[in-house]
Amino acid sequence: MDTSLHTRRQFLRTSMLGAAASWTLPVFLEKTFFALDAVAADAATQAVTGKDGTILVVLQMAGGNDGLNMVVPFADDAYYKARPKLGIPADKILKLDSYAGLNPNLTGLKSLFDEGHLSVIQGVGYPNPNRSHFRSTEIWQTASDADRNENEGWLGKYFDNCCAGADPTVGVAIGDQMPQAFVARTPTGVTFSRPEQFRWIPSEKRNGPMSAEETFFRQLNGATDDDAAPPTTNDGGSIAAIPGSTRANQSAVDFLQRTALDAQLSSDKILAIARKTKSTMPYPPGQLAASLSLIARMIAGGLPTRVYYASQGGFDTHAGQLGTHDRLMTDLNAALSAFVADLKEQGNFDRVLLMTFSEFGRRVAENANGGTDHGAAAPMFALGGAVKAGLFGKYPSLTELDHGDLKFNTDFRSIYGTILDRWLKAPSELVLGHKFSSLPIIG
Amino acid sequence: MLSSLATGNWNFATAAHLLNRAAFGGTPAEIEAARGKGLAKVVRELVDASAATIPPAPAWAQPRNIREIRMAIREEKNEGDGRNEKRREFRQMEGENILDLRRWWLNQMMTTSAPLVEKMTLFWHGHFATSVEKVRDGYWMWRQNDLFRRHALGNFAALTKEISRDPAMMIYLDLQQSRKEHPNENWARELMELFTVGIGNYSEADIRESARAFTGYRIDMTTQQFRFAPRQADVGPKTFMGKTGPLLGDDIIGILMKQPACAQFLARKLWRFFAEDDPSPQIVEAVAARLREHNFEMRPVLSEIFSSKEFYSDAAMRTQIKSPVQYLIQTTKLLATDPPAAPVAQNAMRQMGQILFAPPNVKGWDGGKAWVSTSTLLFRYNFANYLINGDAMRPNADPAKQKGGDLGFRRGPAFVNVPPRDPIDVSKVIPTELRTKPAELVAHLSTRLFQAPVPDKEREAFLQYLKAREPDTGDATMRGLLHLMMSTPQFQLA
Numbered sequence: 001m002d003t004s005l006h007t008r009r010q011f012l013r014t015s016m017l018g019a020a021a022s023w024t025l026p027v028f029l030e031k032t033f034f035a036l037d038a039v040a041a042d043a044a045t046q047a048v049t050g051k052d053g054t055i056l057v058v059l060q061m062a063g064g065n066d067g068l069n070m071v072v073p074f075a076d077d078a079y080y081k082a083r084p085k086l087g088i089p090a091d092k093i094l095k096l097d098s099y100a101g102l103n104p105n106l107t108g109l110k111s112l113f114d115e116g117h118l119s120v121i122q123g124v125g126y127p128n129p130n131r132s133h134f135r136s137t138e139i140w141q142t143a144s145d146a147d148r149n150e151n152e153g154w155l156g157k158y159f160d161n162c163c164a165g166a167d168p169t170v171g172v173a174i175g176d177q178m179p180q181a182f183v184a185r186t187p188t189g190v191t192f193s194r195p196e197q198f199r200w201i202p203s204e205k206r207n208g209p210m211s212a213e214e215t216f217f218r219q220l221n222g223a224t225d226d227d228a229a230p231p232t233t234n235d236g237g238s239i240a241a242i243p244g245s246t247r248a249n250q251s252a253v254d255f256l257q258r259t260a261l262d263a264q265l266s267s268d269k270i271l272a273i274a275r276k277t278k279s280t281m282p283y284p285p286g287q288l289a290a291s292l293s294l295i296a297r298m299i300a301g302g303l304p305t306r307v308y309y310a311s312q313g314g315f316d317t318h319a320g321q322l323g324t325h326d327r328l329m330t331d332l333n334a335a336l337s338a339f340v341a342d343l344k345e346q347g348n349f350d351r352v353l354l355m356t357f358s359e360f361g362r363r364v365a366e367n368a369n370g371g372t373d374h375g376a377a378a379p380m381f382a383l384g385g386a387v388k389a390g391l392f393g394k395y396p397s398l399t400e401l402d403h404g405d406l407k408f409n410t411d412f413r414s415i416y417g418t419i420l421d422r423w424l425k426a427p428s429e430l431v432l433g434h435k436f437s438s439l440p441i442i443g
Numbered sequence: 444m445l446s447s448l449a450t451g452n453w454n455f456a457t458a459a460h461l462l463n464r465a466a467f468g469g470t471p472a473e474i475e476a477a478r479g480k481g482l483a484k485v486v487r488e489l490v491d492a493s494a495a496t497i498p499p500a501p502a503w504a505q506p507r508n509i510r511e512i513r514m515a516i517r518e519e520k521n522e523g524d525g526r527n528e529k530r531r532e533f534r535q536m537e538g539e540n541i542l543d544l545r546r547w548w549l550n551q552m553m554t555t556s557a558p559l560v561e562k563m564t565l566f567w568h569g570h571f572a573t574s575v576e577k578v579r580d581g582y583w584m585w586r587q588n589d590l591f592r593r594h595a596l597g598n599f600a601a602l603t604k605e606i607s608r609d610p611a612m613m614i615y616l617d618l619q620q621s622r623k624e625h626p627n628e629n630w631a632r633e634l635m636e637l638f639t640v641g642i643g644n645y646s647e648a649d650i651r652e653s654a655r656a657f658t659g660y661r662i663d664m665t666t667q668q669f670r671f672a673p674r675q676a677d678v679g680p681k682t683f684m685g686k687t688g689p690l691l692g693d694d695i696i697g698i699l700m701k702q703p704a705c706a707q708f709l710a711r712k713l714w715r716f717f718a719e720d721d722p723s724p725q726i727v728e729a730v731a732a733r734l735r736e737h738n739f740e741m742r743p744v745l746s747e748i749f750s751s752k753e754f755y756s757d758a759a760m761r762t763q764i765k766s767p768v769q770y771l772i773q774t775t776k777l778l779a780t781d782p783p784a785a786p787v788a789q790n791a792m793r794q795m796g797q798i799l800f801a802p803p804n805v806k807g808w809d810g811g812k813a814w815v816s817t818s819t820l821l822f823r824y825n826f827a828n829y830l831i832n833g834d835a836m837r838p839n840a841d842p843a844k845q846k847g848g849d850l851g852f853r854r855g856p857a858f859v860n861v862p863p864r865d866p867i868d869v870s871k872v873i874p875t876e877l878r879t880k881p882a883e884l885v886a887h888l889s890t891r892l893f894q895a896p897v898p899d900k901e902r903e904a905f906l907q908y909l910k911a912r913e914p915d916t917g918d919a920t921m922r923g924l925l926h927l928m929m930s931t932p933q934f935q936l937a
Contacts, residue, residue, distance in 0.1 A: 134576050138804065149804050168817055176794065178818060180803070187816035198818070200930060201825050203832055203923040212911035213923045216904045220931050252720070252762045255812050256820070256932030263817035319527070369520065369527075 049166065049304035054386075054423050057295060057308045057354040058155070058181065061332075063315030064133065065358035066325055067378030068406075070106070071120055071395075075099045078398035082365040086321055086372070096120060100395055105329040108337030109381070117340075117349075118383045119441040121415060122393040125377035125408025129360065133316070133374075136359040141180035143413050143432050154416055154432065155307055156184030162426040163188065163306070168262035169269065172298065173309040174291040181309065187259070189307075190266050195274035195294070199267045221260035273301030281342040288312040289335040296342040299352065306424065315358060319369035340383070350385030353423050353442070357412065363404050377408035380415060386423075388443040414439055445729045445751040452755065453482045459894035460760045463937040464717050465489050465749055466558030468773035471891055486749045490596060490742050492557030497592060501547050503540050504585040506667035513664075540581030545792075545799045546785035548588065552772050553782060563595035563741065564588065565768060566716050568799070569807035571606050571638060573615040575800045582667060583611040584800050599709060599739035600700045603638065604693050608669040610662045616805070619662045623677045626654035633805055635699065644704040645684070652681045657692045700739060706731035709739075717748065718759045720811040726753055761895060764814050765937050767795035770823060773937065774830055774929070777892060779871035783830065784861040794822050815935065827929035831922050833864035869921045878916040881909040884924075892928050894937075901931060 073079045074090040075098060093101035094110040100122070102110050112118040128146040130136045139146055143154035152160075155171060159182070163170050171182050171189030182189040192198035202213045250258065277297045283289040291310040298305060312332060317324050336354070343349040361378025377396050396406035417428035417436040429435045448457070458478040462469035466489070469477065477485045516530045552561045568591055575584050587609050594602040606612050607630070613619040621627035631654035635645045659676025662669060681690045684698050699705055710730035714722040730748065737743045748754055765773065771792065775782045782788055792798055796819055802808055828836045872891070877884040885905045889897045896902075908927055912920045928934065 132577065134574075149806060151804065151806060151809070178816065187812075189816070191818045198821065200821060201828055201836060203828060203836065203926045204919055205836070212908055213927055215911075216908045216927055217930050220901060220904050220927070250812075252764055252812065252936060253932055256764070256815060256935055259815050259817060259820050260932050263821050266817055267821065 049170070049306065051302050051304040053306070053351070054425075055299060055306060055308065055348075055352045056419060056423060057292075057310065057352060059354060059356045060179070060309070060311035061315050061328075061356055061358040062137075062311050062313045063317070063358070064360045064362055064374055065315040065328075065378060066317060066321065066372055067358075067361035067375075068364065068372075069321075069325055070103050070329065071096070071100050071122065071379040072103060073100050073395055073398060076398055078364075082398065084366070085370055086366045096391055100391070103329045105326060106333045108333045108340070109383070111337075112340065112383055113389055116389040117385060117387055118381060118389055119387050120391050121380045121382065121410055121439065121441065122391060123377050123396040123406065123409040124357075124380045124393065124412050124415065125360070125406075126411055126413070127408075129376035129402070129405070129408070131360060131374040131376070133359060138180060140357055140359055140412060143416055151180075151183060152185065153179065153181035153183045155181045155309075156188070157431045158307075158420060158424065158426055159188040160184045160186055161430050162424070166306070167266075167304045169266045169303055169305050171307045171309070172295075172303070172305045174294055175309075175311060179309050179311075190263075190270070192270070195270050198270055200264075218264060221257075221264050269303065270298070273298055273303055277301040279342065281338055281345060283338045283342075284331070284334040286331050286335065288331055289338060292335050292339040293342070296339055296346070299343070299348055300346050317362070317371050318367070318373060319371040321366075321371040336383070343385075353382060353384035353387060353419065355415065355419065356381045361406060364398055364401060364406065365404060376402060376405035378406070380412070382415070382419075382441050386443050388441055392439055392441060410439070411436055415441070418442065444732065445747055445753055447750055448482060448752045448755055450482070452752075454478060456760065456895060457482075457755050458485070460755060461485060461489075461749060463773075463894065464754075464763070465562060465745075467552060467562070467769060468776060468894075468937060470776065470779075474894065482750060486746055489557075489559040489749065490746045492560045492596065496555060496557035496560050497589070498547075498551055500585055500589065501540075501543055503536075503543065504582050506582055508665045509580075509667055510664040537579060537581055541575055541584065541800060542785055542789060544581050544585055544588075545789055548799055549768075549771070549782060549785075549788060552768070553775065559745070560592060560595045563745075564591045566713075567591040567595065567602065569716075569802060569810075570712060571612060572802040572805050572807035573609075573611045573800075574802055574804075578611045578614050580611075580667075583614070586667075587611040588800075596742045596745065597740070599734075599741060600696065603634075603696050603700075606638075607634070607657065607692050607696065608660065610667060610669060613660060613662060613669070618657060618660050621654065621658050621660065623655075623658045623675055626651075626658050626677065628654045630654070630657060634695075637805060637807075639696075639699040639708060640702050640704040641708040644702065644708075649683055652683045652690075653695050655679075655681055656683070656690045656695045660692065703731075703735075706734040706739075710734055713744075713748070715810065718754055719756075719762065729753070761893075761936050763937050764811055764935050766808070766810060766814060767792050767797035768799070769937060770795065770935075774827060777872075778830055778867050778925070780830065780867045783864060786861055787829075787864075791822075791826050795819050795826075820935070823935065824930040827934075828926050829864070831867055831926050831929075833866045835866060866918070866922060869918045869925075872925070873921050878921065881906055884909070888925070888928060892925075893933055897933060901933065 068079065069086065069088060072088055072093050074088075074093040074095070080087045088104065092104040094104060094106060095101035096113060102113075109118055113120070126139065126146060130139060130146055138144075141153050142150040144150040159166070159171060168188065169190055173179050173182060173189060173191040174193065175191060176193055178189065178191045190198060200214070200217055202211050202217070204211060204213065274297065277300045279293050279297055281296070283293045288310065295308045295310060298308070312328070314324065314328055339354070340349065343352055357380055358378060360374055360376055362372035362375040364375070367373055393410040396409060398406070400407065413432055413434070414436040417432055418438040418441060420426045420428035420431055421438060422442045455474060455478055459469060459474045462474060462477060512533065516527075516533065519527060519529045552558070555561050568588065571591075573584075573587060575581075578584060590605055590609055594605065607618070610619070613630070616630040616633055617627045618630040621630070628650050631650050634653065635650065636642050655677045659672045659674075660669070661672045661675065676691070678689050678691070680687060683690055683695055684702065686698055688694070707727055711722060711727045714726060714730055730744070733744045733747050753759070771782065771788065783791065789798070796814060797808060873884065873888070877887055885902055886896070889895070889902070905924065905928060908924060909920070912923070
């Protein structure tokens with residue numbers, strides 16, 4: 001693996017020239033790269049990149065996943081007593097230990113567990129659980145205490161504190177809206193559902209050479225103000241001349257211009273990779289599989305992303321849960337299995353860690369509509385080549401409940417903290433504001 | 444203190460600035476008319492908006508007997524056949540009502556003859572942030588919006604007292620369940636932290652005492668209106684910010700208004716909303732002094748702000764990143780076209796990060812640079828394309844073929860019934876004789892779109908575009924030019 005400092009300029013040159021051979025790098029972009037390089041050089045450490053380093057994939061299970069039917073306490077009578085209709089027969093469960101096992105549809109995950117690449121963390125939650133979708137999601141996204149209202153996401157804080165000088169694509173969310181987890185003081189990260197979406201669309205559609213409109217669009221959104229451009233030598237002099245890297249100390253127009261440039265460069269890079277790298281692995285149908293397939297392609301293509309974010313919806317199973325949750329587990333299993341196979345084939349499985357989370361689990365007792373209502377504690381998965389397999393935390397008691405809900409014994413911020421410290425090599429206390437106990441889930 | 448703008452400094456640029464901030468921007472004709480009237484007259488017209496500007500409520504926005512409806516839903520659920528028709532119907536109706544409410548408000552903002560009233564309604568909506576995602580009722584959200592409008596240019600202290608009795612707010616901050624035995628502190632905390640004095644200007648004890656004072660506030664679920672439940676109220680002696688007595692909610696608000704920090708807190712928010720992202724402590728104190736002087740009456744204070752030299756400073760003019768609402772309304776006006784269909788507008792606002800009636804949390808919207816990221820900037824550029832060119836710009840113009848992922852603002856089966864959007868009528872924006880005069884055309888459009896001449900670099904790019912398109916001066920070229928001009932950092936500023 002090449003360990004020399006990959007400057008952003010060098011990376012961009014190779015990928016952009018590869019993609020758009022019909023035009024050469026204009027002088028104004030050339031000048032701007034010095035600005036970008038100087039920012040990166042100014043950072044005390046090598047600019048954070050996922051190109052060679054570790055990658056985190058966050059998978060949100062939106063709606064409140066029923067943890068009890070995902071990691072099932074098959075040996076506990078109380079489970080069957082509380083769930084006469086929804087309880088899954090013990091002989092169908094894929095046993096992990098003598099007490100709990102996986103939902104029968106999670107065959108791929110069971111193999112991963114046996115192989116030694118799946119951690120199952122039990123009883124995850126937080127003090128004073130909130131059972132509102134939007135409020136609890138916010139708590140997970142911002143890693144705040146339940147009684148605080150924070151705006152910035154935990155990953156946003158990671159980007160702000162630990163990724164100065166990193167590429168704008170250091171965070172990539174697949175979807176229509178940037179997740180709150182990414183919200184940062186300096187807007188970082190890009191969001192798109194399909195790569196073709198994340199680009200400027202000229203007025204007149206045409207194939208072939210770039211239209212006049214697009215040429216001038218690039219010109220208008222490429223250069224910084226001449227006055228703000230640093231001297232043409234990159235010898236580290238006059239750092240003050242370089243536009244500040246946080247929002248706060250930039251004028252609105254400078255900030256907009258910087259963002260416009262980032263948008264253009266990211267867009268080109270992403271489109272180039274999307275065109276160049278096609279997936280050879282078969283993925284099942286469905287939106288989750290499509291998201292993971294896209295992420296796998298970005299990883300294969302060398303996008304310097306550190307954190308990817310995807311989500312799977314539909315978990316709010318208040319009624320008729322059996323069929324729905326079954327389908328969700330099947331989709332989850334198929335998509336994750338394909339993703340893992342893809343990464344292994346690429347040789348990238350060791351440097352990717354995927355974690356799942358949901359805003360809350362569900363009630364122990366089933367309701368009168370064959371479903372379950374909002375709950376609290378639930379399990380989380382962490383999988384990847386470097387993950388330490390096994391069951392962590394404790395399965396919460398099914399009888400000592402908190403208003404009918406499972407009590408947590410692992411604060412979710414311990415998992416965030418562990419991932420920050422041991423996987424992303426970032427100081428978790430700085431990012432999360434507190435030191436949380438860590439879990440030995442990373443080998 | 445604030446000084447007055449000298450008469451000699453009232454010109455096209457300053458008139459445009461006032462219309463950008465106190466309204467949703469002006470066309471060149473409107474700006475010229477304002478310039479002609481003079482600063483004093485324009486400010487008076489903005490600020491003296493009369494009660495005639497209160498629009499009628501949407502037809503569905505009537506109070507209902509919620510208790511009865513909920514009982515019917517519960518009964519249906521207990522019958523246990525799992526169909527839950529009533530609940531589904533109720534939810535669908537609520538979804539449609541909110542969509543309609545957004546359409547209604549956007550329409551109001553576009554067509555009103557009192558734009559400052561709408562701007563202030565938007566300001567209060569962000570200040571006393573409340574989200575339909577928790578309130579889950581269109582009527583209550585309309586009622587709150589109506590309250591903001593009626594008090595838009597009125598008195599802040601009075602409005603704060605009214606908002607403490609507003610059902611939507613009460614639900615959002617859990618005030619309607621606050622019990623004497625164990626008062627809920629959510630409202631009490633946010634009242635101080637976010638609505639009046641700001642963090643660090645009160646103690647935890649103050650929060651507890653304040654929470655006691657607001658017990659007994661209830662919503663009558665048969666009429667959807669506020670009611671006071673005296674038996675649930677703690678009327679005992681309390682000590683709040685050094686004052687002791689049998690304080691109730693309005694007393695707490697009165698005490699808060701007297702804190703120096705309160706005027707400062709509101710002053711800063713107002714200046715950030717109307718003038719600059721980062722006001723100096725001197726300006727904040729100057730505006731705070733006016734708020735105190737006028738006892739929190741918004742009309743005279745806004746009048747003074749808009750007449751001040753400081754409002755027209757270099758730091759303020761053309762430096763504000765347009766909010767998604769401003770972007771949508773102003774762009775539609777400048778293109779002399781109609782706003783997009785309601786579902787499209789709603790989706791677009793969501794993509795740009797500002798969903799009316801659903802601020803991200805109780806802090807409202809940060810504004811300024813927070814509106815812009817690589818994704819939202821690209822989105823604004825592409826949305827401008829859609830406003831100009833209509834459905835022709837979408838990669839696949841057949842709505843039935845659009846599955847997920849269509850540029851994010853018009854997709855899926857819900858949009859099949861939305862009529863297609865045509866390209867704009869270029870002649871409404873570009874005089875025909877200018878088509879063959881590139882320099883004048885660019886100057887004319889710069890004035891219209893940027894309200895100021897653009898820097899040389901930009902002007903050169905626009906001119907070179909026209910040159911590259913010669914001899915074609917047809918509608919496609921004109922629309923291409925408009926789109927190019929709107930796909931710039933400069934166009935995001937007002």
